[in-house]
Amino acid sequence: MKAEVTSSPVNDELVTQVHQKLVEKLSSENRRLKHLESELTKKYEFQRILTSVSTELMQRSFQETLSYLETALKQLIDFARAERCMLLVFSEDGATMEEVYESVKDDSVTRIGSKVKGSSLSSYPVLEACALESEPLIVRDCSELSPAQRADRLLDPEVRSSIHFPLLDQGRISGLITIDWLKSELDWEDEMISLLPVAGEMLLRATSQAKLEQQKHESEERFRLISEQSLVGIVLLQDGLIKYTNEQWSRISEITVEDMYGWEANGFISMVHPDDRNLLIEQARKKQAGEPDVLEQYEWRLNTPSGKTKWISIYSRTVPYSGRNADLCTLIDVTEQKDAQNSLRESEQRLRAVFNAAEDAIFIKDVEGRYTQVNPAMEKLLGLSKDKIIGRTERDLMSPDVAKRVREADAKVLSGATVDLEDCLDIKGVRRFFHNLKVPLINADGEVIGLCGVSRDVTLRKSAALAKEKHLKSEAQNKAKTEFLARVSHELRTPLNAIIGYSEMLAEDAESDGLENYSKDLRKILDAGGHLLGLINDILDMSKVESGKMEIFAEKVLVEEVVQEVFSIIRPLLQSNENQFEVIREFPEGLEMTTDQIKLRQILLNLLGNASKFTRQGTVTMRIEEMKDAAPARIKFSVQDDGIGIEQSKVARIFRRFTQAEEDTALKFGGTGLGLPITKAFVDMMSGKIEVSSEIGKGSLFEVDLPMHLPRKQSLGSWKKGQWGIWKAAETDQT
Amino acid sequence: MKKILLIEDNEMNRDMLSRRLERKGFEVILAEDGREGLEKLGEAKPDLVLLDVSLPVLDGFEVLRRAKAEPETSSIPVIILTAHAMDADREKSFELGADDFDTKPIDLEGLLAKMTALLEE
Secondary structure (H helix, E strand, O other): OOOOOOOOOOOHHHHHHHHHHHHHHHHHHHHHHHHHHHHHHHHHHHHHHHHHHHHHHHHOOHHHHHHHHHHHHHHHHHHHOOOEEEEEEEOOOOOEEEEEEEEEOOOOOOOOHHHHOOOEHHHOHHHHHHHHHOOOEEEOOHHHOOHHHHHOOOOOOOOOEEEEEEEEEOOEEEEEEEEEEOOOOOOOOHHHHOOHHHHHHHHHHHHHHHHHHHHHHHHHHHHHHHHHHOOOEEEEEEOOEEEEEOHHHHHHHOOOHHHHHOOOOOOOHHHEOHHHHHHHHHHHHHHHHOOOOOOOEEEEEEEOOOOOEEEEEEEEEEEEEOOEEEEEEEEEEOHHHHHHHHHHHHHHHHHHHHHHHOOOEEEEEEOOOOEEEEOHHHHHHHOOOHHHHOOOOHHHHOOHHHHHHHHHHHHHHHOOOOEEEEEEEEEOOEEEEEEEEEEEEEOOOOOEEEEEEEEEEOHHHHHHHHHHHHHHHHHHHHHHHHHHHHHHHHHHHHHHHHHHHHHHHHHHHHHHOOOHHHHHHHHHHHHHHHHHHHHHHHHHHHHHHHOOOOOOOOEEEEHHHHHHHHHHHHHHHHHHOOOEEEEEEEOOOOOEEEEOHHHHHHHHHHHHHHHHHOOOOOEEEEEEEEEOOOOOOEEEEEEEEOOOOOOHHHHHHHHOOOOOOOOOHHHHHOOOOOHHHHHHHHHHHOOOEEEEEEEOOOEEEEEEEEEOEOOOOOOOOOOOOOOOHHHHHHHHOOO | OOEEEEEOOOHHHHHHHHHHHHHOOOEEEEEOOHHHHHHHHHHHOOOEEEEEOOOOOOOHHHHHHHHHHOOOOOOOOEEEEEOOOOHHHHHHHHHOOOOEEEEOOOOHHHHHHHHHHHHHO
16 A cells, blocks of 8 residues: 655645645554554464464374464464463363463563463453453553452463453353563554454364364274284174174184175174074074063184184174164183183082082081081981071081080181091981091182081991900900910920829839739829819810810811720720710711811710710710711711719700809819810811700710711821820810 | 930920830930930931920921931931920921821820831831
8 A cells, every 4th residue: 555645836835834734644644554554464474374373283183283382372472572372271161271382482481381281260360250251351551450360370470461362162162362471562453452362263273173183093093902902802793794803803713804804794604613603693683683682792612714613702782883783792712711611510510429429428518607518418317308408507407515516626627627536426316426527618819618528427337346346355365365274284284294104104113013002092193183184175175265266177087997096095984984885886887077086086085974974884875877868968976875864954054164064063073064065166166066865864865966078178187096195084074 | 126216305204205115115315405306316317206396496396397308317207296285286297297296295005006107107
């Protein structure tokens, strides 16, 4: 724009005056023009700044936007010849100044932005009023402000002029832009000032846009990171097609992501184990149909290209995708857990089988002492069904004294000890013994959560053990007795040997020298010695029988030989009582039997000895009878006499040890009372029978029935003759 | 005259049995313990041995075992004499090769019968 200048020569003064005025006018116009020019220049300049800033903002990425803001604000400072410019961004609720971007002219200007950032708007009444009323606050001279306004912390005491403009974004006041002049006063016209919010709002929108973009970017980035780094497989399925999947699913399924994207509609389902396909298809159908009983999570088997079968846990949700519903599935490989679960289940089943089949009672109790699990053996033990035991304690099920012992033991176990003890329990009136083992049950944190007990019924074992103990004790006692008797008998026999030997020698000498007086007395010594020897032998035999040390030595022997030997030994005794002896043989010549001939002879000598002793001037008959009808073959030896006989009521006593038919029998006839008990014991040992029939005054009949052949456990070879000294000496033995 | 070796540590039994055997017409050689018995067995070559079981130095079973193991003496019959009327002694005697067995106190007639049987074989 240009000023036009005109002049006239006629009236110089006037002209001069006019000129003067014109000049004045002109100069004023000129000034005005100049001012307008400068204003315009400012506007252009401002427009240039705005264009440059907005271009910058458009070209910059959102990350760079925020760092560019300070540069933009600096341009505003330079343009306004101000010292400080701040962009205050409010929080969504408008209560806080969430972000503050500040720029200063140079380092000599104090930055105040950091003090303001994060403060609530209400701490700055001046700003708050400006924002609330949506009216700009323009202070050309700060000295005009009230003390209260001056106290507003935002207003730097150095500030001479200041403008604050509320900024609109999306229809609401979202921030403020402030410019402070410190060195000069504000000389902008209002019109110029009104341009400021344009820039402010542009910047504000740029920040909010940048922020939004950043959030979006961050969430995308986050999703990408989560998806790619995730241990969870992700598949987005729509119309059977894989719309999205991640690396983890590629790793699990052993198929590349690219391959999966290239699949047709049945691609996904073809990975599923044939047995599980229906499950997946059915679930998808239900979901599509909006049925309520659709499973959110379930497990299925995946067949991988390498031939592995993997257990997959799937969790699917319906999400919108490209305007339609899709299934967003998260997938986890749970093969290990499943395998562990299976082996755990198998092991649990095995344990359960043992638990159920065990003969020992097994139970589990909680820390309160209540039974939580019991096996059938425990039900049987207590005589109660499971439902009567579970949930109860020993106090409910056992007698007070037993319950007390159980409780004491349980307390120890619950404090971490293992208890192993025997206890007894009266069941249906019968005392039974139990071996109880109790161990604490400990959870993964090491806390005792109960106890497990095993009760074994040891009643039988215990009674057997007691019986054995008793048996061993009595065996040991018997053994000691036998050994003692063997020793005593040995000690007695040695001097007796001398007594018998020397007296026999002397008797022979006396007889050959015709010394009747001596020989008679010497024979008495010999008889007494023989009697003593018989007693010793009987006691030793009886004790051997009792301690089980008496053994059978079966060997072959001619029956006739036994008869002859017995007869030759017994003859002197028969003769001394003037008895007749008769032998009835009812067996073929040369008959052999397999037996312990020493014991057989002793049996016969005892019976014949008794018969001779209790018979005077009578007949003693020995009958030997082969019992042909018996199978296996048997033989019977009978000894009959017509002597004093035994009273019927006393017959039973004669085979008892140390008892004779009459109390005074020993006085009249002598003897230990061991002869018949030993005889019976020998007969029993040889699997035979002994029977007696007797009548007072008429005599007695003893019958011994023996097997013809005993098993030949040990054969001692031939040992034909002799061995009769002791029995010869024992001839005075009686019942 | 048959030569009998009597190995017996008990003086009274030794004296009595030897005298009675001499009267019956035997020549009796005496030994008081197992070692002496074995020595005399080798030197005198008796026709029969009467051997006590409980002997000092070497017991009767050991004497029996050695006598039967030695070819020069193995054929000489041995009768074991024991005061132990225990079955185990009898059994053990025959296992070790004794020809017969008798218990004390000795019944002379019985013993003579056994001796005669063995000497006649």
